[in-house]
Amino acid sequence: MRILATYNGKGGVGKTAAAVNLAYLSALRGGRTLLWDLDPQGAATYYFRIRARVKGGAKKLLKKGADPAAWVRGTDYPGLDLLPADFSYRHLDLLLGGGDPGRRLRRSIGPLAPRYDDLFLDCPPSVSAVSEAVLRVADALLVPVIPTTLSVRTLDQVLDLRAACGAHGVSVLPFFSMVDRRKKLHREILADLPRRMPDMLRTWIPYASAVERMGVYREPVHRFAPRSRAAVAFGALWAEVAERTEGDPPGD
Amino acid sequence: MDPIPRAFVRPDGLEPDAVVRALERVGPVRRSPPGVEARVVLDTFDGRLHRRGEVLEAVSGPPGERLAWHGPGGEPLGSLPAPAPRFATDLPAGPFRERLEALTGVRALLPVVRLETRVERFAVLDGEGKTVCRVGWEDHAAAAPEGGPPVPLSPRLRVVPVRGYPKPFGRVLARLRELGGLGDDGRDEVGEALDALGVRPGAYTSKVRVALERGLTADEAVRRVLLHLLGAMEANVPGTRGAWDTEFLHDFRVAVRRTRAALGQLRGVLPADEVARYRPEFAWLGQVTGPARDLDVYRLGLPGFRAALPPDLRDALEPFDRLLADRQAAAYREVDRALGSRRFQRLVTGWRAFLEAPAEPGPGAPRAGTAVEDLARRRIVKAHRRVLREGAAIGPDSPADAFHELRKSCKKLRYLLEFFQGLFDPGGVGRLVKDLKGLQDNLGAFQDLEVQATALVGFADALAGDGPARTQLALGVLVEHLRRRQAEVRDAFGRRFDRFAGRVTRKRLEAVLRGPEG
Numbered sequence: 111m112r113i114l115a116t117y118n119g120k121g122g123v124g125k126t127a128a129a130v131n132l133a134y135l136s137a138l139r140g141g142r143t144l145l146w147d148l149d150p151q152g153a154a155t156y157y158f159r160i161r162a163r164v165k166g167g168a169k170k171l172l173k174k175g176a177d178p179a180a181w182v183r184g185t186d187y188p189g190l191d192l193l194p195a196d197f198s199y200r201h202l203d204l205l206l207g208g209g210d211p212g213r214r215l216r217r218s219i220g221p222l223a224p225r226y227d228d229l230f231l232d233c234p235p236s237v238s239a240v241s242e243a244v245l246r247v248a249d250a251l252l253v254p255v256i257p258t259t260l261s262v263r264t265l266d267q268v269l270d271l272r273a274a275c276g277a278h279g280v281s282v283l284p285f286f287s288m289v290d291r292r293k294k295l296h297r298e299i300l301a302d303l304p305r306r307m308p309d310m311l312r313t314w315i316p317y318a319s320a321v322e323r324m325g326v327y328r329e330p331v332h333r334f335a336p337r338s339r340a341a342v343a344f345g346a347l348w349a350e351v352a353e354r355t356e357g358d359p360p361g362d
Numbered sequence: 363m364d365p366i367p368r369a370f371v372r373p374d375g376l377e378p379d380a381v382v383r384a385l386e387r388v389g390p391v392r393r394s395p396p397g398v399e400a401r402v403v404l405d406t407f408d409g410r411l412h413r414r415g416e417v418l419e420a421v422s423g424p425p426g427e428r429l430a431w432h433g434p435g436g437e438p439l440g441s442l443p444a445p446a447p448r449f450a451t452d453l454p455a456g457p458f459r460e461r462l463e464a465l466t467g468v469r470a471l472l473p474v475v476r477l478e479t480r481v482e483r484f485a486v487l488d489g490e491g492k493t494v495c496r497v498g499w500e501d502h503a504a505a506a507p508e509g510g511p512p513v514p515l516s517p518r519l520r521v522v523p524v525r526g527y528p529k530p531f532g533r534v535l536a537r538l539r540e541l542g543g544l545g546d547d548g549r550d551e552v553g554e555a556l557d558a559l560g561v562r563p564g565a566y567t568s569k570v571r572v573a574l575e576r577g578l579t580a581d582e583a584v585r586r587v588l589l590h591l592l593g594a595m596e597a598n599v600p601g602t603r604g605a606w607d608t609e610f611l612h613d614f615r616v617a618v619r620r621t622r623a624a625l626g627q628l629r630g631v632l633p634a635d636e637v638a639r640y641r642p643e644f645a646w647l648g649q650v651t652g653p654a655r656d657l658d659v660y661r662l663g664l665p666g667f668r669a670a671l672p673p674d675l676r677d678a679l680e681p682f683d684r685l686l687a688d689r690q691a692a693a694y695r696e697v698d699r700a701l702g703s704r705r706f707q708r709l710v711t712g713w714r715a716f717l718e719a720p721a722e723p724g725p726g727a728p729r730a731g732t733a734v735e736d737l738a739r740r741r742i743v744k745a746h747r748r749v750l751r752e753g754a755a756i757g758p759d760s761p762a763d764a765f766h767e768l769r770k771s772c773k774k775l776r777y778l779l780e781f782f783q784g785l786f787d788p789g790g791v792g793r794l795v796k797d798l799k800g801l802q803d804n805l806g807a808f809q810d811l812e813v814q815a816t817a818l819v820g821f822a823d824a825l826a827g828d829g830p831a832r833t834q835l836a837l838g839v840l841v842e843h844l845r846r847r848q849a850e851v852r853d854a855f856g857r858r859f860d861r862f863a864g865r866v867t868r869k870r871l872e873a874v875l876r877g878p879e880g
């Protein structure tokens with residue numbers, strides 16, 4: 111099972127939109143996919159019209175011997191399941207922290223491995239024990255970056271965090287998100303940052319109304335606007351992510 | 363535990379509207395327009411999916427073509443927007459292909475049964491508009507893969523749970539049961555279609571499975587074994603002639619080789635003059651199918667060859683692959699001609715008639731009346747001794763031929779063990795075969811490398827002149843690589859052989875042959 115986390119310490123950069131659309135595409139391409147909405151705000155859960163509730167709360171879910179599959183819900187799309195958010199996730203720091211923060215999360219994820227090909231973790235926007243735990247269990251961190259100075263700074267923080275917690279196994283794959291090419295600054299950073307950051311994904315996600323309308327339709331963009339620029343961009347992004355995290359390029 | 367989908371048989375007189383009204387008592391219902399799906403159930407010739415209780419089908423109908431893969435309880439194992447592939451490797455890279463490939467290997471996915479399904483779908487929603495249960499109003503007809511008149515099947519009402527929503531599923535079942543008359547025949551339309559058409563995927567296995575009892579005469583037992591092998595040959599003829607996948611020819615050849623081994627190893631059981639008449643015919647079959655198998659092996663080995671090359675030379679094998687493909691096609695045409703010939707027809711018909719004819723004691727068959735277990739013991743002991751003798755004679759400087767001879771002797775021992783396994787403790791025979799297999803794998807690898815290296819040199823000659831220099835270079839690198847591997851395999855031979863010749867295996871063989879009565 112491949113574990114992909116969408117993460118950025120900053121909020122509102124397009125993490126959840128990426129998690130929802132990429133997980134949808136993973137399932138559409140035949141992967142048995144699970145999206146775990148770790149954010150107590152439950153935006154991903156909302157997009158799938160699923161109630162943000164985990165019976166017994168995070169404590170019971172993360173308990174030793176618990177099988178998270180018991181809380182999993184099928185979405186409306188074949189091959190795509192969701193482990194919903196819960197308000198109790200605001201205490202995840204306490205539950206995952208202490209000692210090796212990756213240990214408990216890894217233990218909880220364990221029973222899911224034979225059932226899924228891809229696990230997406232949609233992380234809350236914070237620098238905390240949760241982010242540290244995610245960094246330690248994930249194969250790749252997908253980091254949406256708005257091409258602004260402040261947002262680029264948070265990318266450096268992700269790299270610092272990786273170094274600080276010694277999570278050398280995880281690849282950090284940043285990509286530009288909410289890009290508005292009419293803005294000069296966006297264009298400049300778009301040209302500049304990849305030179306400094308060779309691991310940066312080539313595909314960028316435009317600032318598009320289709321992404322905003324996901325909240326209205328409560329569906330992945332491909333469901334209601336399959337030919338929109340955003341849908342096309344997410345398709346390209348998924349192909350790139352799949353290739354970069356697979357080892358073998360597709361079609362080989 | 364998630365509930366599993368149900369496929370009830372619908373009673374006469376039930377109307378879709380009545381179903382919708384029943385479902386609306388659970389939640390709002392979204393009704394999709396009725397559509398028709400053409401479905402083809404796919405499986406390997408040896409039924410690898412069916413044996414696991416799984417169903418893979420290619421579905422075409424709105425919104426397009428897709429593959430759907432289900433587990434024994436109807437639980438989804440994967441879905442992919444793609445047309446029916448011939449091989450798992452034809453699918454786009456990804457987890458679906460990887461999982462399927464791990465199961466099917468080099469075997470082709472062949473159509474098992476065709477279904478035409480007229481379906482109307484109802485989604486039961488919750489307050490958020492989320493689907494919490496799916497219901498399908500389905501009418502099915504089945505047809506054999508090669509066509510033929512469709513057979514109507516039972517109309518069904520399918521109820522599919524959504525993971526994590528067991529309660530709405532239970533409520534839907536309760537409301538539908540109140541309508542009355544729903545039947546449960548313990549299968550779904552795919553199971554019903556297989557029954558209706560008399561199709562049994564996985565009925566074929568390349569393993570030797572012959573029921574033999576102690577006390578049987580050698581004549582009767584050997585005829586049973588040979589009939590089984592003839593059945594295996596015949597079962598593989600269409601797939602071999604059509605080159606559906608490489609395993610047909612392989613299994614065909616194995617059955618021929620087993621037959622030849624039986625005739626050679628079990629002399630004196632069947633009338634000598636009859637055997638003398640058929641042996642050259644089976645030798646002909648082995649020889650006429652040999653080149654095609656060799657080319658299959660080279661082409662199957664190509665990905666490995668490519669991986670053994672430095673990255674900048676990997677594409678240089680293209681002209682080589684084209685040459686192989688041309689020769690393979692020509693070799694398969696030869697095979698097709700041979701298996702379509704009168705000579706082959708006569709061989710099969712005559713051989714069957716001979717094997718099925720009642721045994722008559724004659725001077726040419728002095729051992730016909732021997733008890734089969736005595737014959738089996740004697741022949742196995744003798745074949746085993748021969749393996750030990752030939753293996754012990756192999757030293758660091760022995761020629762490749764010595765390995766080849768030992769390999770053939772190992773095969774003969776293996777076949778004897780398999781023919782007669784029903785007479786002995788199956789666990790014991792299994793362990794023996796495993797011990798032997800370790801040695802056989804080593805010898806097989808050695809021989810394959812020998813043949814490949816020699817053949818590559820030959821191919822390099824054939825390509826000389828019109829092939830690019832890079833291809834020649836790549837072939838040179840490969841020959842070098844194969845020779846190195848061969849040296850490693852040769853080094854490992856001593857250990858493998860010592861293990862097989864050791865006390866543990868010898869005791870095992872003695873125990874098996876002594877039998878349960880001690």
